[in-house]
Amino acid sequence: MNIDGIIDAVDYLENQDKRDYDAYEALPYKFDTCTFNVEDAKRQMIFSCLDCKVGICYSCSISCxxxxxxxxxxxxxxxxxxxxGSLKNDKDFNCTLFDKKGIDYELENTKGRNFNGEFCFCDGNPLSDGDDKMVQCTLGHSCNEDWFHLGCLNLGKYRLEEDDFDEFICSDCYNTYKSMFDEIFNKYDKMAKLLLIKITTLQPEYELKPALLLKENYSKLFQYILNKEKQSQHSSLETFLNKIVYHDLVNPYKLYEPPKEEFTSIIKVDSTNYIADEDTYSKNETDIMRIAVEEKKLDVEKFNVFKEGLKTFLTGFAKNKDVVKKEDIDYFFKNLKSESVETAVDNNDLSTFSNPESELEELESD
Ligand SMILES: [Zn+2]
Ligand SMILES: [Zn+2]
Ligand SMILES: [Zn+2]
Ligand SMILES: [Zn+2]
Ligand SMILES: [Zn+2]
Structure with missing residues (x-):
C-alpha cells in the first residue's frame, strides 16, 4: 500500500457519496407504490405512454x-x-405494483391533448420568443389542465410577471363559467380586484380571449364568497363554488408527492474535513472494505481486523462529534502499512488519534 492508495480510499468515499447523491437527486421519490389505491393522490404527476395510449403514475413510469x-x-x-395494467385500458401489460386485471370497471379518466404531446394554444410554438416556461390551467374543466407558455399569456401588455400571480385559468375554462366569474366581479368587486386579474391572452386565429390570473390566497376569496352565498337562497354562485369548482378553487386538492427516499451519506463533508457518520457507516462498510481488499491488496485474513479497526476509529469521532481530518485518515492507513493491523489494535495505536472514547473494549471482547 502506498500514498496513492491512501488518497484512493478517501477519494473513493467522496466519489461514491457523490454518485449516490446524483442518483438520489434524479429520483428522489420512492417508486414502489402504484397510486391506484392511494387516497391522497387526488392531484398527482401523470405520465402518458405514447405507445400504449395510457396515463400512468410516477411509480409505474419507472417500475412497470x-x-x-x-x-x-x-x-x-x-x-x-x-x-x-388496467383491464380495459391496458390489456397487453400487467402492473407490477398493483394488479388491476381482476378489477372490472372502466376508469373515468379524461385524457386531453397533453396526452398526445400537445401543449398550449400555440401548439408548441411559443408566440413570444425564447420564453418556454409554462403554467398550468388550475381549473382545467375545459382544457384538461393544459399547459401554457408564459410568453403566450400576453403578460407584458399588463406589465405583469410570473411572480405576480399564483395560478392561471385559461380562456376556455374562463369562458365555460363566464357568467359565474362575471357575477363575482360585479358582486364582490373590491375583493375580486385584489385577488383576480383579468387578462386577454394571445391566441392565433382567435380574437383576444379573456383569461384569469389568481393571486396568492385566492382560495380565501372564493371561500369567503361561498360563505356569503350560503346565506341566500337558490344561489347559483353557491352551487358553482360548493359543487363544481370546490376542489379546484375553494379548497384545491394538494399536489401529491410520493414518499421521499431518505438520502444517507457515507460521510459528511464540510469543505476540508471528513466526519464519519456513525449510523450510515456500517451500511457502507462492505463497499469500503471491498475497495480496501481490491486496491490495497489487503491480506484477506486481516480483513476483519482492519474492518473493525477502521469502524472503531470512525465511530469514535462520530460519537464525540469530532472532525476527522484527512490527515487522520491518511495516518490510519499509514499505520496499517507500517505494522500489522493486529499489532496496531493490540497496542492501542488507534488511540493516538484525537479520539478519547474509541470503542476498543468492544472490539477486544469480540
Ligand atoms: Zn400506477
Ligand atoms: Zn406503454
Ligand atoms: Zn404499474
Ligand atoms: Zn404557447
Ligand atoms: Zn383551462
Whole structure:
C-alpha cells in the first residue's frame, strides 16, 4: 500500500457519496407504490405512454413495462386513476405494483391533448420568443389542465410577471363559467380586484380571449364568497363554488408527492474535513472494505481486523462529534502499512488519534 492508495480510499468515499447523491437527486421519490389505491393522490404527476395510449403514475413510469416505451410527463392531473395494467385500458401489460386485471370497471379518466404531446394554444410554438416556461390551467374543466407558455399569456401588455400571480385559468375554462366569474366581479368587486386579474391572452386565429390570473390566497376569496352565498337562497354562485369548482378553487386538492427516499451519506463533508457518520457507516462498510481488499491488496485474513479497526476509529469521532481530518485518515492507513493491523489494535495505536472514547473494549471482547 502506498500514498496513492491512501488518497484512493478517501477519494473513493467522496466519489461514491457523490454518485449516490446524483442518483438520489434524479429520483428522489420512492417508486414502489402504484397510486391506484392511494387516497391522497387526488392531484398527482401523470405520465402518458405514447405507445400504449395510457396515463400512468410516477411509480409505474419507472417500475412497470411502460418505462421502456415513449413516455411524456403531462404534469399534475386531478382525479386520475393510474391505468397501468388496467383491464380495459391496458390489456397487453400487467402492473407490477398493483394488479388491476381482476378489477372490472372502466376508469373515468379524461385524457386531453397533453396526452398526445400537445401543449398550449400555440401548439408548441411559443408566440413570444425564447420564453418556454409554462403554467398550468388550475381549473382545467375545459382544457384538461393544459399547459401554457408564459410568453403566450400576453403578460407584458399588463406589465405583469410570473411572480405576480399564483395560478392561471385559461380562456376556455374562463369562458365555460363566464357568467359565474362575471357575477363575482360585479358582486364582490373590491375583493375580486385584489385577488383576480383579468387578462386577454394571445391566441392565433382567435380574437383576444379573456383569461384569469389568481393571486396568492385566492382560495380565501372564493371561500369567503361561498360563505356569503350560503346565506341566500337558490344561489347559483353557491352551487358553482360548493359543487363544481370546490376542489379546484375553494379548497384545491394538494399536489401529491410520493414518499421521499431518505438520502444517507457515507460521510459528511464540510469543505476540508471528513466526519464519519456513525449510523450510515456500517451500511457502507462492505463497499469500503471491498475497495480496501481490491486496491490495497489487503491480506484477506486481516480483513476483519482492519474492518473493525477502521469502524472503531470512525465511530469514535462520530460519537464525540469530532472532525476527522484527512490527515487522520491518511495516518490510519499509514499505520496499517507500517505494522500489522493486529499489532496496531493490540497496542492501542488507534488511540493516538484525537479520539478519547474509541470503542476498543468492544472490539477486544469480540
Ligand atoms: Zn400506477
Ligand atoms: Zn406503454
Ligand atoms: Zn404499474
Ligand atoms: Zn404557447
Ligand atoms: Zn383551462
Amino acid at each position: 413495462e411502460h418505462y421502456k416505451h415513449e413516455l411524456i410527463e403531462v404534469g399534475y392531473k386531478k382525479e386520475f386513476d393510474c391505468e397501468c
